[in-house]
Amino acid sequence: MATKNITVFFTDAGVPKTGLSPTINIWNLTTSTLDVSAAAVTEVSAGSMPGWYNYAFTSYNYDESYLFTIDGGAGMFISVCDRYKYGGNESYEEDISYEVWEEDNTTHTTTNTTGQLLNIITAVLVNRTKIDTAAATLTVYDSDCVTPLIVFDLKDSFGNPSVVEVCERTPTTCP
Incomplete structure (x- = not known):
């Protein structure tokens, strides 16, 4: 789980509105459940940031879709047309970067995907190799140190097989 800050700006007839006690409801579209019900939304700073309020959604899951409504409150504190705000978790930059940079590399097994190719590069750099x-030939092994990932033919400067004066390594799939 992660924390997603949901910010909202309230006005009353176009003027930033301070002193409200808004509440938020968050509906999880993925699980069809109400994850947050009438939770308090905090005013950011009435003096320096009038009208801004924030809610820290601490059970936010990057893999799920949400809708939220924020109620600025009833009564004489805010006009009816300015009372409600709404939104969802569109793919914001931080969501996308989290999914890319924090992705577990064990899930990248599909041939010719970037993740799978990065796993092979890592294996060539750090895994067991044997001549x-x-x-x-040079064999690069999987992280279990048993399963061969790639086998290279080793060649000298004339293109002949060699383990003494190795000048080139070519995958065994190359002619």
Whole structure:
């Protein structure tokens, strides 16, 4: 879970409105449940930021979709046409960056995806490798140190198989 700050700006006839006691309802579209019911929304700072209010949604899940309504309150404190605000969790920049940079690499197994290619690059850099002197090949293993991921033919400066003067490594799939 993550925390998503939901900010709202209240006015009354176009003038920033301070001193309200708004409440928020958050509906989870993914699970069809009301996750937050009539929770208090806090005024940011009446002096320096008049009209701004904030709610810290601490059970926010980047993988789920939400709708929210904020009620500025009834009575003489705010006009009816300015009372309600609404929104959802559109794909904001921080949501997208979180999904990309915090993604677990074990989920990237589809061939030729960027995630799978990054896993192979990482494997070549850090996993076990072994040179077979008889076959003049270099094998890069998976993180279990047993399963071969890539096998390279090792060649000298003339293009002949070699483990002594290695000048080139080519995947065994290359001609």
